[in-house]
Amino acid sequence: MKALKIFEEAYEQGVIEKNFSRREALARGLGLGLKTALAAVPFGLLDALGNKAQATPSNPDIVKILNYALTLEYLEDTFYKTGLATSGLIAAGDMKIFMQISKHETAHVALLKTTITALGGTPVAEPVFDFTAGGKFPDVFTSYQRFMGLSAAFEDLGVRAYKGQTVNLAGAKDVLAVALNIHSVEARHASEVRRLRGSKGWINFAEADGLPGFIYDGEENVIQLGIDVTTVTTVSIGAVTQAFDEPLSMPPVLQIAGPFII
Amino acid sequence: MKEQKLHDYLQERLYKPIRRKRFLRSIAVAGGSFMLGLTACRKEGQPGSGVIDVGSADIGILNFAYALEQIEAAFYTKANASYYHNAPLSEKQVLFDIMHHEVAHRDFLKAALGSNAIGDLQFDFSSVDFTTRDSVLKTSKALEDTGVSAYNGVGPLLQSADYLKIAAKIVSVEARHAAAIRDILNPRSADFAGDDVVDPATGLDFSRTPNSTTGGQSIVAIANSYLLTKISASKLP
Numbered sequence: 486m487k488a489l490k491i492f493e494e495a496y497e498q499g500v501i502e503k504n505f506s507r508r509e510a511l512a513r514g515l516g517l518g519l520k521t522a523l524a525a526v527p528f529g530l531l532d533a534l535g536n537k538a539q540a541t542p543s544n545p546d547i548v549k550i551l552n553y554a555l556t557l558e559y560l561e562d563t564f565y566k567t568g569l570a571t572s573g574l575i576a577a578g579d580m581k582i583f584m585q586i587s588k589h590e591t592a593h594v595a596l597l598k599t600t601i602t603a604l605g606g607t608p609v610a611e612p613v614f615d616f617t618a619g620g621k622f623p624d625v626f627t628s629y630q631r632f633m634g635l636s637a638a639f640e641d642l643g644v645r646a647y648k649g650q651t652v653n654l655a656g657a658k659d660v661l662a663v664a665l666n667i668h669s670v671e672a673r674h675a676s677e678v679r680r681l682r683g684s685k686g687w688i689n690f691a692e693a694d695g696l697p698g699f700i701y702d703g704e705e706n707v708i709q710l711g712i713d714v715t716t717v718t719t720v721s722i723g724a725v726t727q728a729f730d731e732p733l734s735m736p737p738v739l740q741i742a743g744p745f746i747i
Numbered sequence: 748m749k750e751q752k753l754h755d756y757l758q759e760r761l762y763k764p765i766r767r768k769r770f771l772r773s774i775a776v777a778g779g780s781f782m783l784g785l786t787a788c789r790k791e792g793q794p795g796s797g798v799i800d801v802g803s804a805d806i807g808i809l810n811f812a813y814a815l816e817q818i819e820a821a822f823y824t825k826a827n828a829s830y831y832h833n834a835p836l837s838e839k840q841v842l843f844d845i846m847h848h849e850v851a852h853r854d855f856l857k858a859a860l861g862s863n864a865i866g867d868l869q870f871d872f873s874s875v876d877f878t879t880r881d882s883v884l885k886t887s888k889a890l891e892d893t894g895v896s897a898y899n900g901v902g903p904l905l906q907s908a909d910y911l912k913i914a915a916k917i918v919s920v921e922a923r924h925a926a927a928i929r930d931i932l933n934p935r936s937a938d939f940a941g942d943d944v945v946d947p948a949t950g951l952d953f954s955r956t957p958n959s960t961t962g963g964q965s966i967v968a969i970a971n972s973y974l975l976t977k978i979s980a981s982k983l984p
Contacts, residue, residue, distance in 0.1 A: 592949050658937035663951065666952040667955070668801045669918055671919075674940060675923065676927050719854075720850050724850075728855075728917075
């Protein structure tokens with residue numbers, strides 16, 4: 486859990502998760518001094534300045550978010566590498582699936598590191614993982630069912646985690662584009678592994694399909710942009726909940742991922 | 748790496764994927780009527796008689812999404828009205844679920860747009876043979892992959908944080924669909940997130956802005972290949 490402290494502190498300081506208004510952003514910038522404020526403007530400067538509805542997050546804020554994403558990617562990357570290296574764990578017929586997922590997670594780790602470094606930040610070191618979560622899942626690498634279950638949990642959690650940060654990256658368009666294009670790949674993974682487990686590729690209400698229920702808390706939401714979607718469509722409530730994936734902010738994601746990180 | 752270099756690097760990765768040719772070929776095969784797409788292309792930027800322009804800025808983007816969702820909802824409604832020959836229950840269930848999701852997206856976007864919404868579009872699915880599995884599933888795959896790259900492409904263009912949230916909530920469901928359909932077409936393979944749609948070097952899906960013709964047909968042109976009522980997005984990139 487020590488590895489997560491940096492994010493918790495960042496959250497408490499309000500540099501993450503808070504959607505700054507333009508006025509707030511300007512005040513912050515002026516408070517830091519003009520030079521710092523300008524230095525803090527990420528690439529896409531003109532775009533961001535012309536974009537009145539979106540505040541421009543500073544590089545340190547973006548780096549913190551990317552290091553948070555990197556931590557989750559390390560977790561996935563190590564999880565799949567370990568699974569693939571454990572002979573007899575993954576059904577032979579499913580190897581191509583997990584090799585493809587693993588390939589993507591490795592690529593995400595490399596891409597996030599490159600991006601963080603380019604922004605002047607330092608990529609966090611890879612934590613040590615305990616995929617038994619302190620003994621809760623002792624059979625994670627001996628039971629294929631358990632392995633698939635945790636895989637689905639990590640992928641669905643990843644989708645929610647990236648989704649939860651999109652707004653915080655809104656002023657840094659390149660980084661936002663990267664986050665969105667990782668986000669949809671995690672969703673492809675999630676769908677595939679869910680189907681492997683015999684579930685649907687999409688999330689019905691907040692059904693956890695045998696996984697820890699809190700991963701799916703809030704997925705039953707039917708209110709979008711203040712509109713109760715069930716009142717404007719003929720499809721069932723369940724289908725409406727399936728049609729919209731819900732974000733998760735940093736604290737609950739870290740709470741869920743925490744037990745796997747030493 | 749300097750920031751400008753990073754910007755260029757990411758632009759290259761995000762918008763000019765290496766294997767785009769394969770991706771576009773799959774769309775062209777399933778999408779049929781290429782000529783319709785070309786006709787629509789010529790009309791872009793000069794919306795004339797019969798062409799519905801989606802508008803500018805956030806409303807334009809939402810209307811563009813609304814047009815895509817109208818196409819998807821209509822396609823799956825037709826596919827579910829009478830399934831292709833010998834469709835197994837498992838495949839019917841997936842098509843049934845997806846239809847409901849796309850109808851929910853369509854109806855929600857219409858409600859959210861209110862008086863700004865474009866009208867009901869008319870469709871041309873003459874390129875699809877709804878009696879054959881191959882035609883239906885390949886069209887579905889093309890529509891879902893197009894939807895993913897379209898939402899990913901417009902996300903960074905949105906001014907409103909609330910609309911960005913909505914785009915993110917929808918795009919992952921489209922990605923779930925794409926993976927499921929790809930899995931049905933080629934079970935137990937890497938295709939659910941294949942190298943044709945996810946750049947193996949970066950692990951990134953593709954972003955495409957509405958009119959980008961990098962590597963081939965724009966999304967507007969692909970949409971128009973399924974439309975009698977043509978759309979344009981002359982005020983969007």
